[in-house]
Amino acid sequence: MNVPVAGASGSALGGAGPLAGAGAGVSEAWGRVLAGARRIPRAGRICFLIAFVNAAIWGVVVPPFQVPDEVIHFAYAQYLAETGKPPPQGPLPQYSPEEQETLSALSFFSVIGHPQMHGILTASEEAPLRAVRAAHPSPVGPGGSSSVTNQPPLYYALEAVPYWLSPSHELLTRLAFMRLLSALMAACTVLVVFMFLRELLPGWRWAWTVGALAVAFQPTFDFISSGVQGDNLLFLTSALTILMLMRTYRRGLNTRRAVLLGVVIAAGVLSKLTFIALLPGIALALLLLAWRALPEGRARALRLLAVSASVAAAPVLLYALLNITVWHRGSPTAGGVAGATNSTLASGNVVTLKESLDYIWELYLPRLSFMNHTFFSKDPVWEIWFNGSIGHFGWLDYSFPAWVYSDARDLFYVLAALAALTLVRVRAGIARMLPIFVCFGVMALGLLGAIGYAGLRYRLNTGDQFEQARYLFPLLSFYALFIVLAARGLGRRWAPVLGGALVVLAMAHGLFAETLTISRYYG
Amino acid sequence: MRLRVVLGVAVVAAVSALALDMSGTAPRTAGSDHNSPVVFSAVIPGGGTLCQADSAPPSDTATAVLMVGTYGYAVPELGLTFLDATGHVVSSGRRPAGGGQGDVTIPLSRARGEASRACLHVGGVRRLAVGGEEGAVNSGDEIINGALQGGRISLSYYRPGRESWWQLLPTLSRRFGLGKASFFGSWTLAAMALLLVGVWVATIRLLLRELA
Numbered sequence: 001m002n003v004p005v006a007g008a009s010g011s012a013l014g015g016a017g018p019l020a021g022a023g024a025g026v027s028e029a030w031g032r033v034l035a036g037a038r039r040i041p042r043a044g045r046i047c048f049l050i051a052f053v054n055a056a057i058w059g060v061v062v063p064p065f066q067v068p069d070e071v072i073h074f075a076y077a078q079y080l081a082e083t084g085k086p087p088p089q090g091p092l093p094q095y096s097p098e099e100q101e102t103l104s105a106l107s108f109f110s111v112i113g114h115p116q117m118h119g120i121l122t123a124s125e126e127a128p129l130r131a132v133r134a135a136h137p138s139p140v141g142p143g144g145s146s147s148v149t150n151q152p153p154l155y156y157a158l159e160a161v162p163y164w165l166s167p168s169h170e171l172l173t174r175l176a177f178m179r180l181l182s183a184l185m186a187a188c189t190v191l192v193v194f195m196f197l198r199e200l201l202p203g204w205r206w207a208w209t210v211g212a213l214a215v216a217f218q219p220t221f222d223f224i225s226s227g228v229q230g231d232n233l234l235f236l237t238s239a240l241t242i243l244m245l246m247r248t249y250r251r252g253l254n255t256r257r258a259v260l261l262g263v264v265i266a267a268g269v270l271s272k273l274t275f276i277a278l279l280p281g282i283a284l285a286l287l288l289l290a291w292r293a294l295p296e297g298r299a300r301a302l303r304l305l306a307v308s309a310s311v312a313a314a315p316v317l318l319y320a321l322l323n324i325t326v327w328h329r330g331s332p333t334a335g336g337v338a339g340a341t342n343s344t345l346a347s348g349n350v351v352t353l354k355e356s357l358d359y360i361w362e363l364y365l366p367r368l369s370f371m372n373h374t375f376f377s378k379d380p381v382w383e384i385w386f387n388g389s390i391g392h393f394g395w396l397d398y399s400f401p402a403w404v405y406s407d408a409r410d411l412f413y414v415l416a417a418l419a420a421l422t423l424v425r426v427r428a429g430i431a432r433m434l435p436i437f438v439c440f441g442v443m444a445l446g447l448l449g450a451i452g453y454a455g456l457r458y459r460l461n462t463g464d465q466f467e468q469a470r471y472l473f474p475l476l477s478f479y480a481l482f483i484v485l486a487a488r489g490l491g492r493r494w495a496p497v498l499g500g501a502l503v504v505l506a507m508a509h510g511l512f513a514e515t516l517t518i519s520r521y522y523g
Numbered sequence: 524m525r526l527r528v529v530l531g532v533a534v535v536a537a538v539s540a541l542a543l544d545m546s547g548t549a550p551r552t553a554g555s556d557h558n559s560p561v562v563f564s565a566v567i568p569g570g571g572t573l574c575q576a577d578s579a580p581p582s583d584t585a586t587a588v589l590m591v592g593t594y595g596y597a598v599p600e601l602g603l604t605f606l607d608a609t610g611h612v613v614s615s616g617r618r619p620a621g622g623g624q625g626d627v628t629i630p631l632s633r634a635r636g637e638a639s640r641a642c643l644h645v646g647g648v649r650r651l652a653v654g655g656e657e658g659a660v661n662s663g664d665e666i667i668n669g670a671l672q673g674g675r676i677s678l679s680y681y682r683p684g685r686e687s688w689w690q691l692l693p694t695l696s697r698r699f700g701l702g703k704a705s706f707f708g709s710w711t712l713a714a715m716a717l718l719l720v721g722v723w724v725a726t727i728r729l730l731l732r733e734l735a
Contacts, residue, residue, distance in 0.1 A: 050722055054719075116560075117557065117559050120698075120701045122582075122698075123701065125578075126702060170705065172703055172705070176703070205733065209733040500533075504530060508533075508540070515688075
């Protein structure tokens, strides 16, 4: 609808010159975006808005830099925004003078990890911050190594946009605007989850909304979405990949879908290297999709597979090439893969394959008698993954009271039983979807394995725990599916009612997580 | 109808739980000197005094809390004083001897003006370890009986009595606007609460429309 109007306006302003053509192109693209948005069900658009506003509220509730690793994610984005290139890394300061002085003025290093410390509570305590604002320290740092500088730059390049669009050049204003982009990514993730459920369960209209809202109000997801944190793009690109695979599985592989799959895969790899762990499952899924396209011609199927793979590979190869030739970041992945997989520890000891396998197993399953290594004193399934997803907030320095986790576990048992009941009831439908879900399973296994592989090395090098529940959030689509299956457990008639009740429970969960956060930092 | 009833009951239950939670009373923080009690950073001999650079406690402070170790003895008499640059007392308080180690509370007078240092006087004859942070020697660090050493003791401040979150709301609103982008202010908490109400209303309306 907007295309002809914008095109006419372009002609009036610039005649038939190249700018007018570019303007018309932008208008056309915008028109396509709007047309695409109109094809999304109204419920999906409302879920998107609800998720955006909710995540934006979280972004105001959580004080600056109190989202895990936000300090180093911001430092990367600021360096990229200021210099146009990713950090060179090396033994240099991580932060710009502006960020370093702001962190000191916020008493940041006293607050993280110390739940009894609250940051700035009075106007007089804010005086150092005002002094930093007045002094205008340099926003350009040397770009020294941190645990995220070896990541690809896509998220940080996107964050450079609100960084520069911010009406004020003051750091905390820029941070507030950058947080809005993370909230937008969270909202997009929720919308993608909605579309995934619609694709998977077209006849369960209630389920699309219930699953999407369960994600929108998931407090650990919201907490991460409230900050400048590269995981937000990883969650989005992972959910998009799962949606595109599901959509292509149901509708068939064609050129458009092959290209789109390639684009989201490339975006995933360039958002965070963790995405590489999903690639074996994605590759298997692409082979499956090409195999299903064989009846329409072997050559066509192979061509579509090649299109997808090359569209995915080209930007990644370009990134690798830039790392070596232009940015001089040491290796094609800027040390990102080596940093997470190096088996030689700082102490000189070497991590064995058996150690790695034991660790990965024990991270998710009970230890078996023949396993020599005991890595965990508490069961990580509950302590890290379950309790962590219920809520370990801040720099993992505040949580709900213990009874919340205990009651949540009881509720989980009930929901798991209900979900299992549903699976039994819909087993005929599952058979049709089994091949693509096997691929999703391989994606999940890849992620779980990668978390454990990197986690063991981190733990042995530093003595600290690496794993956090958010590392599983690339699989958020399946969390939504679990909630929907549980809601359907009491039968078709009760499914919307139970689904609605679960959404309100998720809202209450989110609300109490926010009040907990307010009491942690302001109370 | 069933959906309306279930959603209605669920929302009322959630809001009631929130109201109940906010009605609970407890001592509420007034702030701190931004040093956390992670180690015993100072050992003060009996009769000795530790001073460190510090600003005055917030104006709503009624007590200061320190973490102390007594080596098995009772806590000696403690005196805490905040002084301005000219040596005048801005705020002070004392705690009589007695009680065991751990967190100890010293009542403080309301601060009158800006302070530049805090001094903790330990009565009796036995040494006392005090919780704080260690570090390289800086000019604002602990001075024990005139000798400068690295580290700073931790002082946490509390408001008078016990308060519910309802009573604390005006203070929370003020604090909520601090330490953020300069366009935020004391209006922000109320604005966020209203937005959240809007999110809840939109969600319930969506559920009623899509799930009915």
